[in-house]
Amino acid sequence: MPGGRLTDEDRRYIAAGLAEGLGYAEIGRRLERPASTIMREVTRNGGPDDYRADQAHKATRQRARRHKQAQPPPPPIPDSGHGRDPQAVQDFTESFTALLVQQGLPRMEARVLTCLYITDSGALTAAELVGRLRVSPASVSHAVAFLEQQGMLRRERVPGGRRERYVIDDEIWLRSLLAALQMNSALAAASQRAAEILGPTTPAGARFESSAELLLLVSEAYRQAMEQWRQSLAARSTEQQ
Template identity: 75%
Template sequence: MPGDRLTDEDRQHIAAGLAEGLGFTEIGRRLGRPASTIMREVTRNGGPDDYRAQRAQEATKQRARRQRQPKPPAPPVGDSSHGRDPQAVQSLTESFATLLEQQGMPRMAGRVLACLYVTDSGNLTAADLVQRLRVSPASISQTVALLEQQGLLKRERAPGGRRERYVVDDELWVRSTLAALHMNDALAAASQRAAEILGAATPAGARFGSSAEFLLLVNATLGQVIEQWQQNQADRDAGHRA
């Protein structure tokens, strides 16, 4: 069938067809295969003048064996500066990524964020992340877009440089908390409106009313936490300047 792998018998027919001087299209027609399949098979195994069915069959088996062999484990890429153990840093990165995933973050997003968070610089390029995480550039691009949308990282480009760097800083969780505050505000307002429509005395209306009360209480507490954090940061900065 056209979608199946070529068999030893198929290769014998290809070799016979080439010996007859047939073109790829005619050989493919006789085998019920696309001409492109015949062309690739012949080209990768010596060309029209040097194609041998048995040699092509053995070469195909060897390629299949190589593809089945497990890839060697990726070496640790943890930061070894400051006398750190690279393997310990790698384990830390993986465990932190797992924790983020358990908190509801997509797996790849957790891996990218953890990888950035354990670096002293707090920034890496797409190529850095591809190397460290052993994933495709497309996976990094999609994940970075998600994290940026959630305010968990930002993009920067060094003056005169062409490559973007993805950056996390000390304000990461502050921005995340602020985003949660905005979402809670929206949910609280929607819950209050639902309670009015359904009737506060009804079970459904009471459910929405209780939700609104809880969300407003959470936001009031989180607002105080943010203010305290900002004051602590201001005091720390003032101490450094003194």
Template identity: 70%
Template sequence: MPGDRLTDEDRQHIAAGLAEGLGFTEIGRRLGRPGSTIMREVARNGGPEGYRAQRAQEATRQRARRRRQAKPPAPPIGDSSHGRDPQAVQDITQAFATLLEQQGMPRMAARVLACLHVTDSGILTAADLVQRLRVSPASISQTVALLEQQGLIKRERAPGGRRERYVVDDDLWVRSTLAALRMNESLAAHSQRAADVLGAATPAGARFGLAAQFLLLVNESLGQVMRQWQEGQADRQS
């Protein structure tokens, strides 16, 4: 049946069809399977010239055996300092990453940011992140570049060493909000310009005009919040 695993008999038919000079589509039609299935089977087992049914069957068994014997991934690392339950730490880290992802952040960026955020130091190296997240160094490098560009983390050299480390501090959401303010200002300015070009009385122009008004109102409120926060921080430090 289409979708089922190829059997030894199927592979015998494939080898016979190739010997007849049949194409993948015709062989698939005779077996009741997509031609793409036949093409992948032949490509991974020697190609049209080197395909042998018995050898392909044995290679499939070996691949299945290796998958069964593969070691399960190491359990995630949780923070057990300060008497914390490592599993509870891991759960809250995953929940925070999921929330960030639902807000539109790319999955890997959300995982890296959450991983940094739950550490007391707020500092991890690339090797730390690779170990904790079980991903490749390349994935970490690309993700860190994105987060740094957005001002969500900082990159610095470890004292007395050559390794870089990545830092998230208490001002993370302050910087994120300031970035949002700047973006809103730019969007509001462009929206107002579009309204002027299109004509404020036209449907399209009115749409842009309303957008500009809303964004300016949001920025006014956010700006007030930022001032209150900064005044509160100054009072606590005095």
């Protein structure tokens, strides 16, 4: 039934929808389920290319048996008095974490980043992350070190104290795009150089020349998008003053 646990029939429909090329939102609409539920189901059971209904149902039963053995439920996520639906927030937290993992972020790092991202302040101490995620301090420390190295968070001193807290801001994806732009530009330059060395009229040289052209177009699109974002951010800041 809509809103309850997925059934064998639901999973067969999901598998058929994926084979048909439907997106999570469309499959969810037809099953009267949130797209996040479909994404989480598929991500947990092999991804879009390897999802199998019978295997997914078997794996779900096995997970249910393991969960019965004793883990306490995760602590509720504070809603800061905004009247949010705790279950909806929890479902989104899981689906957003799964999406970051699909994008290549290690799972613990994805959990830490999501935990910070859904927090209104965008800032938590190590102890708060440990408490919310129910993981070891070492796990949080390693995840934070990785995210800081990638420019996805920064450290700051808690006002009036000696503890540090970890902070994200509105520019998290801008920094990620800048890193991608730098890599993209390096690849474009290398491809141009390869085309010169191999000869643009040769098959290998032509391949590199075509790659360089595409990479340069992508780099320019990145730059335009970042400039538009900066202008939009500046305009919003002016309106709020």
